[in-house]
Amino acid sequence: MKLYENLESAVRDAPGGSNRIATIGFFDGVHCGHQALLDELKEWAAEVNEDSVVVTFREHPQAVLGAHPPVPVVSLEHRILLLEREGVDVVLVLDFDERVRALVPEEFVRSVLVDGLGVGGLLMGFDSAFGNRRLGTFEYLAEKRDELGLEIRSAGAELLGDAAVSSTRVREAVANWNFPELERLLGHPFSIMGDVVKGDGRGRQLGFPTANLALPGVSVPPPGVYFCDVLCLGDRPHGRHSWSDLSGENRPDGFSMGVMNIGRRPTLTEGKEAATGSIYDPDVDTVEVHLLDYEGDLYGQCIEVFVLSMHRGEKKFAGVEELTAQIESDVRARRG
Numbered sequence: 001m002k003l004y005e006n007l008e009s010a011v012r013d014a015p016g017g018s019n020r021i022a023t024i025g026f027f028d029g030v031h032c033g034h035q036a037l038l039d040e041l042k043e044w045a046a047e048v049n050e051d052s053v054v055v056t057f058r059e060h061p062q063a064v065l066g067a068h069p070p071v072p073v074v075s076l077e078h079r080i081l082l083l084e085r086e087g088v089d090v091v092l093v094l095d096f097d098e099r100v101r102a103l104v105p106e107e108f109v110r111s112v113l114v115d116g117l118g119v120g121g122l123l124m125g126f127d128s129a130f131g132n133r134r135l136g137t138f139e140y141l142a143e144k145r146d147e148l149g150l151e152i153r154s155a156g157a158e159l160l161g162d163a164a165v166s167s168t169r170v171r172e173a174v175a176n177w178n179f180p181e182l183e184r185l186l187g188h189p190f191s192i193m194g195d196v197v198k199g200d201g202r203g204r205q206l207g208f209p210t211a212n213l214a215l216p217g218v219s220v221p222p223p224g225v226y227f228c229d230v231l232c233l234g235d236r237p238h239g240r241h242s243w244s245d246l247s248g249e250n251r252p253d254g255f256s257m258g259v260m261n262i263g264r265r266p267t268l269t270e271g272k273e274a275a276t277g278s279i280y281d282p283d284v285d286t287v288e289v290h291l292l293d294y295e296g297d298l299y300g301q302c303i304e305v306f307v308l309s310m311h312r313g314e315k316k317f318a319g320v321e322e323l324t325a326q327i328e329s330d331v332r333a334r335r336g
Contacts, residue, residue, distance in 0.1 A: 001084045004092045011116045019120025020090070021045040022053040022113055024130050026060060026167075029073030030082035032187045033125075033158035033165035038086045040155050041123050051089040053117060057096040064096050073170050073219045078193040078304075081233075085243050092117065105136030109148050122150055126157040126164070160184055174219045175279060177310050188243065189229070189306040192220060192287070196298040199288060202268050206324050208331070210261070210288035211298045213305070220280040220287065223263035223273075223314045226307050227334050230258040230291050233302040256291040259327075259334050260305060266316035267323045273314045292331065 004010035014020075021044045027034050038054070045052035058076055060069035074082065076093070083091050094100060094112075103111070108131050113119040122141070130136040138154040145152050157164040165185055173181040174190065182190040194213040203210035211230075231246070232254040246255075263285050266273040289305055291298075311330060317323040 001088060002090045003080060003084075004090070007092065007094060007112060007116055010090070010092045014116065014118045016118070018050060018118035019048060020051045020053050020118050021048065021121040021123065022055060022117065022119040023123045023125070024055045025125060025128055027054070027056050027079060027083060028060075028167040029170045029186065030079060030086065031073075031165050031167065031170055031185050032160070035086060035187060036158045037123065037125050037155045038083075038088060040153075042087060044121060044123060044153070045089070048121070050120070053090040053092065053119060054083055054088050055092045055094060055112070055117075056083075057094050059096050061096050061101075064098070064101055070168070070171060071217060071219055073167055073174070075193065075216050075218050077302075078191075078218070081193070081304075090117075102132055105131030105141060106144065106148065107131075108136065109141070109150060114148065114150060120149075120151065122152050124152065124154050126155060171219050174221055177221050177224070179307065179309055188246075189308055190221075191304050191306045192218065193233075193302065193304040194287075196301050196303060198299060199286070202265075203288065203290065206320065206327065208290045208324075208327050210290050211303060213287040213289065213303070215282065215287055217282070220282075220285075221262060221307060221310070222279055223285055224261075225311045225314070225330055226260045226262065227309050227311050228258045228260045228289065229306040229308065230256045230289055230294075231304045231306070232256070232298065233304055235301060256294045257334055258289045258291045258305065259311070259330050260287065260289045260307070261314075262287050263314040266314070267320065273316045290327075290331070292334065 002013070021041055023037060023041050042052045056079070060072065062069035080091060113122065124138045138152060141148070142152050159165070163169070170182065170185050173185060179190065192213070192215060194215045196211045197214045199210065199212035262280060264273065265286065311333065317326060
């Protein structure tokens with residue numbers, strides 16, 4: 001997959017005379033609805049022997065429009081990784097700045113898609129719209145397809161139950177630790193991704209070294225102890241593993257079973273445990289993962305944590321010995 005962080009670099013590389021097939025969206029979480037759209041995008045691109053192109057945005061458009069954007073399901077880096085796993089050919093990341101915001105749909109299509117990227121077909125999501133005042137709906141653009149020199153198609157909604165799959169439903173499932181629902185919405189286990197940073201070393205002193213994660217303002221499950229799988233991505237998360245690689249019996253090197261703690265570590269910090277049902281607070285909660293049977297230095301490396309289930313809530317123990325015994329029990333339970 002080719003990744004472009006700005007339009008200028010993508011334009012320089014765009015092949016002349018191409019008729020690429022593109023779609024536009026924020027793609028937060030790359031859930032099953034997004035995946036169905038991307039499958040249709042790839043099928044159309046294969047029919048015409050052209051590249052499939054995803055145009056996405058660095059910032060949530062609501063942040064620029066003055067509204068209060070939701071906490072993203074995943075970071076931009078993670079979103080790009082998930083798009084790559086879906087097998088698209090090209091991803092362009094645009095800044096949703098005042099210049100892009102002011103473009104009417106026709107200007108966006110001409111300057112970014114047709115003239116910039118060599119796009120000949122645009123696939124729109126069932127509820128997508130772009131351009132100034134979100135005028136660029138499927139119905140609006142379909143009337144101008146001849147004028148724009150662009151074939152326009154619309155994808156249907158992906159339903160789960162009686163409602164469309166959406167990033168909002170994914171966020172709600174994370175907040176409610178509903179992991180079966182999350183897996184249905186995403187088509188795979190929910191994961192968080194971040195860089196490993198130095199902690200205070202207390203886990204190592206207890207005999208259970210942990211990887212402490214720096215998470216850049218994303219959706220995180222509530223405080224508690226979770227069973228997980230951990231994939232070490234190194235210092236370059238992109239270009240690593242398709243979904244077929246990750247779901248098979250012969251998983252790649254870098255996969256480990258893990259136990260993750262999210263919370264305030266009340267036994268070690270002399271504070272109070274997080275209340276049952278409380279939400280993750282990045283100002284007071286830490287995210288740390290003990291990788292079973294792993295030896296090595298992960299500082300500065302990127303890891304992806306696939307959250308499988310919640311094992312128990314956070315608890316303040318009488319002392320370090322009781323805490324250590326509980327961690328030993330958690331690890332035995334994770335091994336099954």
